[in-house]
Amino acid sequence: MNRWDSTPVIRFFGGRKTLFLLGILLMIGLNILVFSNVWFIFEPVAVFVKTVALPLILSVVVYYLLRPVINLLEKWKIKRIWGIVLTLLVLIGLITLVIVLIIPFLEKQLISLSEELPRYVVDLISSMDEWLKNSYFSAYYTNMFQDVDGMINQVPDYISSYATQTVEGITSIISTVTSVVVAIVTLPFILFYLLKDGHKLPGVMIRLFPPKARPEVSSVFKGIDHQLSAYIQGxxxxxxxxxxxxxxxxxxxxxxxxxxxxxxxxxxxxVPYLGPVIAITPALIISIVTSPFMVLKLVFVWTVVQLLEGKFISPQIMGKSLHIHPVTIIFVLLTAGHLFGIIGIILAIPGYAILKVFVSHFFHWFQRRYNRFAEEKDQYEMD
Structure with a gap:
């Protein structure tokens, strides 16, 4: 028996492989320490990642949406390259149609809503003020808020002030718009090569690993691909x-x-759970100002849609492929939103699903090693 494997603890954790793993972890820690002190050297890399991240994420999303179409065309004896060209042309046509027919109408509604929003907010506050003054809590309410009328009159000024601040921050808006435009321009090129050679990428990456590790790595890639495909398409x-x-x-x-x-x-x-709450807020404000009966109708429509989505649409389309508990989803969304903002909220669930694949495969690998060690120990005791 090798001297590295002389104790049960070391043998359980893999013998010499344990020291090798600890050495790797030590090197990773040293790299992090060095990076934290000379981070400015890698600033161009960070800029490159920020520039590439948005078009790459958009390309991956569209890739998973179009991949079933490309595979179907390939089954119909249409060459993959021509199937990709045909699909992209149809996609560009649909996007152009949406831009020409729907976007102008949405733009008019958005401008109209932004102009009417101060009036809606004022009417909502006035209605609540009138109701509270005539309610059981009128005495407490009057003592707490003695200048509600003045506050109501200042609401349009507050909204105008925020609008002015938004205009003053036009530089950051232009920067964001520029990034989005660059992402949209580069999207077709990245998407074309993803659709053309994306199915070969896992095989190329698997060959970078040692032969003994390739089956396990292949299983990890298949798990990630299944999770992303199910989530994005669904x-x-x-x-x-x-x-x-x-x-x-x-x-x-x-x-x-x-x-x-x-x-x-x-x-x-x-955005699971939080998205519906965000979406119903402007509709609820408009319905409250319109009439109490409109609020009841809105609640009825919202309830019916949520029931149809939760009981029929999501189970049939997405199933339970992610196997994530609702409480876990809420915690993941809150943490990702606090760390990375809106982008973190959007990418939180697929990112967690990918991490879950890695952790589950590592746990199964560790479990197999434990079972093998237990069998070897039993055999050693019998001898």
């Missing part, structure tokens, strides 16, 4: 269904800005 379809149902419901009840509010609900639905 979430986009579910969001589209929510937007359509909301639009139909808002049209039936006669709510103002139906298309804009439905589009907001569709976009925010990509």
């Amino acid at each position: 979430q986009i379809i579910v969001s589209f269904c929510i937007g359509v149902m909301m639009y139909i419901g808002f049209l039936i009840i006669g709510l103002d800005y139906a298309l804009l509010l439905a589009a907001i609900a569709s976009v925010t639905s990509v």
Whole structure:
């Protein structure tokens, strides 16, 4: 028996492999220490990552949406390169159609809503003020808020002030718009090569690992691919269904800005649990100002859509492929939002799913090693 494997503890953790692993962890710690002191040397790398991140993320999302179409065309005996070109042309046509027909209408509704928003807020505060003054809590309310009318009159000034501050920060807005434009321009090129050679990428990366580790690494890649594919494809379809149902419901009840509010609900639905709360806020303000009966109709539409989405659409389209507990999702969203903002909230769930794949495979590997060690120990005791 090797001297490194002379004790049960060392043998349990892999013998010489344990010291090798500890050496790797030590080197990683030293690299982090060095990096924290000379981080400015790697600033160009950070700029490169920030520049590439957005178009790369968008390309991956669209890749998982279009990959089933490309594979289907390939089964129909259409060469992959021509299938990609045909799919991209159709996609560009659909985007152009949306920009020409829908975006101008949404822009008009957004401008109109931004102009009417101060009035909606003032009417909402006035209604609440009137109700509280005539309620059981009127005495407490009067003592706490003695100058509500003055506060109400200042609401438009507050909103105008914030609008002015937004205009003053036009430089940052231009920078953000520039990044988005660059991402959109580079998206077709990255997407083309992803669709053309993306299915070969896992095989190329697997060959970088030792032969004994390749089956385990291949399983990890397949797990990540399944998680991302199920989440992205399912979430986009579910969001589209929510937007359509909301639009139909808002049209039936006669709510103002139906298309804009439905589009907001569709976009925010990509954030589990928190998205619906964000989406219903502007619709709730408009309905409260309109009439109490409109609030009841809005609540009815919202409840029906959420029931249809939760009981029928999501289980059928997404199933339970991620296997993440709702409480875990909430904690992950809150933590990611605090650390990385809106981008963190959007990427929190797929990022957690990928991390879960790594952890689960590592746990299974550790479990197999433990079972093998237990069998070797039993055999050693019998001898």
